Amino acid sequence: MAKLAINGGTPVRTEPFAVWPQYTEEEAQAAADVVRGGWLVAHHGGHKHVEAFQEAYAEYHGAAHAVATSSGTTALHVALMAAGIGPADEVIVPPMTFLATATSVVMANAIPVFADIEPQTLGLDPEAVRAKLTPRTKAVIVVHLNGFPADMDGLMAVARERDLIVLEDCAHAHGAEHNGRKVGTIGDLGCFSFQHKKLLSLGDGGMVTTNSDELAERAAGLRTFSGQPLSFNLRMTEIHAAIGKIRLGRLDAENEQRRRNAAYLDERLGELPAITPQQPRENTTVAYYNYVLHYNKDEFGVSHEKFQEALIAEGLPMAYGYFPLQRHVTFQTRDAYGHGCPFKCPFYTEITPPEQRPVYDEADTPVTVDMYENVVVGFTIHPPNGEAEMKDIADIFEKVITNIDDLR
């Protein structure tokens, strides 16, 4: 029996995995060309790269419009405001996501309300959303977590009953599909992030997609100072757009490699006890931002933390770290802008009896807590990592599970 690395044995893998993202000479050249051209940001006709990237992004998604922004956070901000979300409106969000999904609602002066996720996709559970509806619910932000499309049929049905705006937070899901449609085009607005670690990586940047002419026009106006009562500078630069168009052209091939990597792992890891690779819903195509496994600690009597430590010691690049957002200081203090705003703002509290105000208590979302504390381990499987690297990952799990007695 091999000795586990956590107990002083030799790790399965000591060589680092290939880093993501990697940039090419073509992208360096494109950035240099923008600099040489003298227009780094859209200005009096100097915005051809942003326009070209927006057009290509919309076409790739089969969306009528795409509006480029400075980040995924500002894409969410612009999308919410374009949809008319504002003071005293409630927006339902999942608590298992990056902070910006929820705080973008606060940026629009509205109130985030957490609804629980479902275990299969780790996306919002339509019935949990239904349970959180109040007379002030105006929108829902669906997150396609880790690139797994959420239950869009169920969620759209709940939204249609109440005429709610549906935003899709696609920060993890560039190129993922639901029933043959790209995510970000099923709800009213899609929001993407191009932050460094994302599937389409530009350092920073974002995009709003929509099929509505009106929402697109409002989003573009909010993004770049316009005649609207409140508008901002949340633009993307020409350098980011020039690189973005090139990287968009590679996205499908890179996602194919991720899916091949996932299929290899599904086959080998699927045979091992106590762990279950996350399975997509029917009729969806995953864009694997993270590869996620459910770990049943009761099967071995070994804690989630101990199991993770043993995997990391063998060389697994573990990268999973969301916690239930109710724990965050914004929701614990219910004070984002001072004076308790927007949570305790009289404009909201005067029309909302205390029993109807949101509960920022993680006990309210037990599936999220269970996923956080017990069940999920995750890591990335980005190209150029391929079968040789996936073999090492599968060997790591096999070794730890074969020697699980040594962890008790």
Ligand SMILES: Cc1ncc(COP(=O)(O)O)c(C=O)c1O
């Ligand atoms: C689910 C989710 N939403 C929104 C964002 C915000 O994107 P950005 O970092 O580009 O502002 C992120 C980024 O990490 C994210 O993971």
